Amino acid sequence: MHEEPSAEELIEAVKSFITETAAPQLTGHSAFHARVAVNALDIALRDMTSRATDEAYERSALQNLLDDNADDLKALNEALCQAIRSGKMNWRTPGLADFLTETAKRQMAIDQPRYSGYRAALKLKPGS
Numbered sequence: 001m002h003e004e005p006s007a008e009e010l011i012e013a014v015k016s017f018i019t020e021t022a023a024p025q026l027t028g029h030s031a032f033h034a035r036v037a038v039n040a041l042d043i044a045l046r047d048m049t050s051r052a053t054d055e056a057y058e059r060s061a062l063q064n065l066l067d068d069n070a071d072d073l074k075a076l077n078e079a080l081c082q083a084i085r086s087g088k089m090n091w092r093t094p095g096l097a098d099f100l101t102e103t104a105k106r107q108m109a110i111d112q113p114r115y116s117g118y119r120a121a122l123k124l125k126p127g128s
Helices: 007-025 028-066 073-086 096-111 116-122
Strands: none
Touching: 007 028, 028 073, 028 096, 096 116
């Protein structure tokens, strides 16, 4: 059985310590590294929150695109890369552009949710 605190709560506690206690006492390179650490913890939290849903989407979409019922996400991604490299699939392959756009948006939501390119991509309709 898992006891409290959760991994998310531990990460939030470290972020809070860095932001509220350590960072105000830092200058120069050390202050910069503190901001980088907080950003990395934010990315980890967003990844923890969305990974299961994102992987389920990706697996299902790849299975449909490749007409392959394999469950191994890494193998499915390798098969997609091979299909693209070999010319079997290209930008005009039905569903491929939408899949690539959606997976890129999901990754940006984790890595850089305030990025202006991500905000613009959210406004795009599938197939545009």
